[in-house]
Amino acid sequence: LTPLIDVHCHVVPKSFPEDPTGGSAPWPSVRCAACQTKAEVFMGDRAFRAIDDRSWDPARRIADMDADGVTLQVLSPMPELLSYWLPPEASSAALARVNETIASMVQARPDRFAGLGAVPLQDPELAARDLGSLKRDLGLRGVEVGSNVLGAYLGDPRFEPFFAAAEAEGMAVFVHALHPISGKDVSPMLAPFAAFPVDTALCAASLIMAGVLERYPNLRIGFSHGGGALAPLIHRMEFGWSATKGFDGRLPQSPKAYARKLYLDSLVYDGAYLAHLTELAPGRVFLGTDYPYLIQQPHPRAFLEEAGAPASAFAAAAQSFLGLPHG
């Protein structure tokens, strides 16, 4: 069997340092009664999510990976832990625990885990500086970032230092929806299913339109959930680019040309739509499952087969994204 590399799965450390902010902003913590297998994540005083040992226990994860045929998990923080709403230094303290947890899991089983860390992107210069030590001191392959940071999509000029450093260091950037700006104006039940993919798509569109992919051609950037609602936006942007002579000369290449430089995960819940993404970004779609959460993709190998592309193509895309040796 060809390898299956799951680039979208999340980790929560079993504990966090004491809140250094005095409660001025939501600091993450993990509380538990029966701490062996169950716990609850709090953001400040607010209960955020019930979790279990799949979030922190490498042996439990490897057993599940074996059951699903997953060769390698690329561990990333539960997105809420990105903590952009904390003062940057406090963020760094919380993220240090997250990054060290992921790094230690990878160091113990480098045959089964690789890691993406996190940086305080609310301070892009600080985030840029942190990338080097995540790579050299912790052996991480890249970072997970939110689709927007405190209300600004990643195409905003403030993030240029971060993208310059990510390209220079060869650190992969994995974008995940977080506190959506757009798409919230629907019923509360619908918001998780609509606002997240909308925010991811608008983030990707903002990066294309702002020329980030033009200025950093070697940046390796991937989007969770297949870029969310990205594909139909790209088609419309492509037509608009042609109809407006490149948006009045502002964008040298066409949106589809930039879309082919993006990586996308496979977590789109529909085989035919996944096949469409493999046409939009050939060789750039990798497996993502959202393990261990509610909307996790079950039977990942069978799902990839629905798209009609070989599993080896998804593994090769993951290896390219992460800078891992192929084969």
Next chain:
Amino acid sequence: LTPLIDVHCHVVPKSFPEDPTGGSAPWPSVRCAACQTKAEVFMGDRAFRAIDDRSWDPARRIADMDADGVTLQVLSPMPELLSYWLPPEASSAALARVNETIASMVQARPDRFAGLGAVPLQDPELAARDLGSLKRDLGLRGVEVGSNVLGAYLGDPRFEPFFAAAEAEGMAVFVHALHPISGKDVSPMLAPFAAFPVDTALCAASLIMAGVLERYPNLRIGFSHGGGALAPLIHRMEFGWSATKGFDGRLPQSPKAYARKLYLDSLVYDGAYLAHLTELAPGRVFLGTDYPYLIQQPHPRAFLEEAGAPASAFAAAAQSFLGLPHG
């Protein structure tokens, strides 16, 4: 050749009545110097769009239809004319001019035109009452509506009387993006290409989630631009519906089951994505071109062929949507 029925193309009357509001809200007007072929639409004092005789001249339209192989145009108002921001009675006065213009074009050439009118949906009871006279007095097949009305998506309970009347009268409802609520938080250049399809998709998702399609099973409702960014949202909603036992029992059928009841136009600018929509809503996708605007679909027959479905399937979907005889 099989018929080509273009369900998405717009009309602007050559003149409007005097503003009855005293300038308190943007009243539509058409100003021109060389009025034979060129004009400009104003909303209040704001220049909105330069138009030409394609917007009002049936002979010019028919010549273009013949060149493109379009058999029948289903005329609808330029969306900005929907005028939801006017007091309802003022809206009705502006819309009466729009509806009469469309009806007269249809009455002159019923072999080449059918018509969708407009109702003051900011007053859903009034809008519901107007539907009957649009059908009986003007011979219109349905109405065009905005994706949101003054910031409320169409799944909002306030619109129930309108949908009940549309189903009872057998009037088709064609949804077009208008003043998007969501997706504006991107660069101004990107907004027209991203915010419109996002708003259309969230409108459709809100209708599904609110149970409108459950309560009005015979409602014929179509979405411009292929539902915007709808397909990836439907896939995620479908998975969420399964994972949450029907959103905790609130939605009896699955989102994909409701999606198969929607009509969608073909204006998605990508043949492979169009093919995907024909799988999502089999027999429910009809041709739409956005004639006569900048992002108009050229060579419509060739574009439909890219999707791999026969042109007759798109024509049959249009006939079903409009209640026209088949064949």
